[in-house]
Amino acid sequence: MTRNIEPANLRVGSRVGKYRLDRRIGRGGFADVYAATDTLLSIKVALKIPNARWVSPELIDEFRREVKMTMALDHPNIMPIRDASFIDGHLVIVTPLAKxxxxxxxxxxxxxxxxxxxxxxxxxxxxxxxxxxxxxxxxxxxxxxxxxxxxxxxxxxxxxxxxxxxxxxxxxxxxxxxxxxxxxxxxxxxxxxxxxxxxxxxxxxxxxxxxxxxxxxxxxxxxxxxxxxxxxxxxxxxxxxxxxxxxxxxxxxxxxxxxxxxxxxxxxxxxxxxx
Structure with a gap:
C-alpha cells in the first residue's frame, strides 16, 4: 500500500508561489487542502493540492476539461475556481476560503x-x-x-x-x-x-x-x-x-x-x- 506522504516543501508556514500555507484544513487520498494567504493581494484563499503521485498527463487532460466546464457555471451557490495551474511544480487549485x-x-x-x-x-x-x-x-x-x-x-x-x-x-x-x-x-x-x-x-x-x-x-x-x-x-x-x-x-x-x-x-x- 502506498502511503500519502506530504512533500517536504509543503508545510504550514511555507510558500507555494505567492501563497503562504497557513494551516491544513483537509486531507484525502487524492489531495490536501490548505487555508492560505495570497501575499500579493492580502486575501485568504483555499488551496487544493493533489498528491504528486496522482498528477499524470491523463489527469491533467481530464482535469482541464472538467475545470473549463466548471468555470462556465456562473451561480452564487457554486464555488468559483480562481486559478488552476502549476506553481513551483505543484498542481494548485485556488478557491475562496469558506468558514x-x-x-x-x-x-x-x-x-x-x-x-x-x-x-x-x-x-x-x-x-x-x-x-x-x-x-x-x-x-x-x-x-x-x-x-x-x-x-x-x-x-x-x-x-x-x-x-x-x-x-x-x-x-x-x-x-x-x-x-x-x-x-x-x-x-x-x-x-x-x-x-x-x-x-x-x-x-x-x-x-x-x-x-x-x-x-x-x-x-x-x-x-x-x-x-x-x-x-x-x-x-x-x-x-x-x-x-x-x-x-x-x-x-x-x-x-x-x-x-x-x-x-x-x-x-x-x-x-x-x-x-
Whole structure:
C-alpha cells in the first residue's frame, strides 16, 4: 500500500508561489487542502493540492476539461475556481476560503429556517449545473461550503470526477453518498438527485438513510414533525432506489421544492407555535 506522504516543501508556514500555507484544513487520498494567504493581494484563499503521485498527463487532460466546464457555471451557490495551474511544480487549485463545511454545520442543531435556506441553495446550485449538462458525481456535506451570512457554495465540480477516475478507474463518487447505479459505474443526473435527497434527509431528520434505503428510514418521525408532507414527498422521491422513479434532474427537483415554499414555511411556523 502506498502511503500519502506530504512533500517536504509543503508545510504550514511555507510558500507555494505567492501563497503562504497557513494551516491544513483537509486531507484525502487524492489531495490536501490548505487555508492560505495570497501575499500579493492580502486575501485568504483555499488551496487544493493533489498528491504528486496522482498528477499524470491523463489527469491533467481530464482535469482541464472538467475545470473549463466548471468555470462556465456562473451561480452564487457554486464555488468559483480562481486559478488552476502549476506553481513551483505543484498542481494548485485556488478557491475562496469558506468558514466551514456543511458537514461541520450539521454537527450542531439547525433551525428550520437555516436548514431550509441551505437546502434551497444546494438544490438551486445543482439545478444550474444540470441545466448546463454538468453532473457533479460527488455531492456530500464535505463538498458543500458555507460562507458568511450562511451563503452556501457547492465545490469540487470536475475535481472530484477527475480524481476518482484517476484513482479507481471505476464509478465516481464517495461510498455512502452514492446512488446504487452510480456505485456500479453508471452515474447520471438522477444520481445527483439521489445524493441531494440523502443530504436533505440528514439536514432535517438528523439521521442518514442507509442501504437498502427502505422507507421510512431512521429519523422519519422527526422529519414528519419538521416538514410539510409535500417536502417529505419530494425527499422520498429523490431517494427512490430505481433511477427512473426519481426526478430526471435537479431542475425538476428545484421546481417542486420551490413550489412548496409557502406551504413549508407556514407548516414550520405552525409547528413552532404549538411547541
Amino acid at each position: 466551514r463545511t456543511l458537514d461541520d454545520r450539521m454537527k450542531k442543531r439547525m433551525s428550520f429556517d437555516t436548514a431550509y435556506s441551505l437546502a434551497t441553495q444546494l438544490v438551486d446550485a445543482v439545478a444550474c449545473a444540470h441545466a448546463a449538462g454538468v453532473i457533479h458525481c460527488d455531492i456530500k456535506p464535505e463538498n458543500v461550503l458555507i460562507f458568511d451570512d450562511d451563503q452556501l457554495r457547492l465545490a469540487d465540480f470536475g475535481i472530484a470526477k477527475a480524481a476518482q477516475r484517476t484513482i479507481s478507474s471505476s464509478g465516481t463518487g464517495t461510498l455512502g453518498f452514492m446512488a446504487p447505479e452510480q456505485a456500479m459505474g453508471k452515474p447520471s443526473m438522477r444520481s445527483d438527485v439521489f445524493s441531494i435527497g440523502l443530504v436533505l434527509y440528514r439536514m432535517f431528520s438528523g439521521k442518514w438513510p442507509e442501504y437498502p434505503f427502505d422507507w421510512p428510514p431512521p429519523g422519519a418521525a422527526t422529519l414528519r414533525r419538521r416538514l410539510h408532507p409535500d417536502l417529505i414527498a419530494i425527499i422520498r422521491k429523490s431517494l427512490e432506489v430505481k433511477p427512473r422513479s426519481r426526478y430526471a434532474n435537479a431542475e425538476k427537483l428545484a421546481e417542486e421544492w420551490n413550489k412548496s415554499r409557502l406551504k413549508a414555511v407556514r407548516f414550520a411556523n405552525r409547528q413552532r407555535r404549538q411547541t
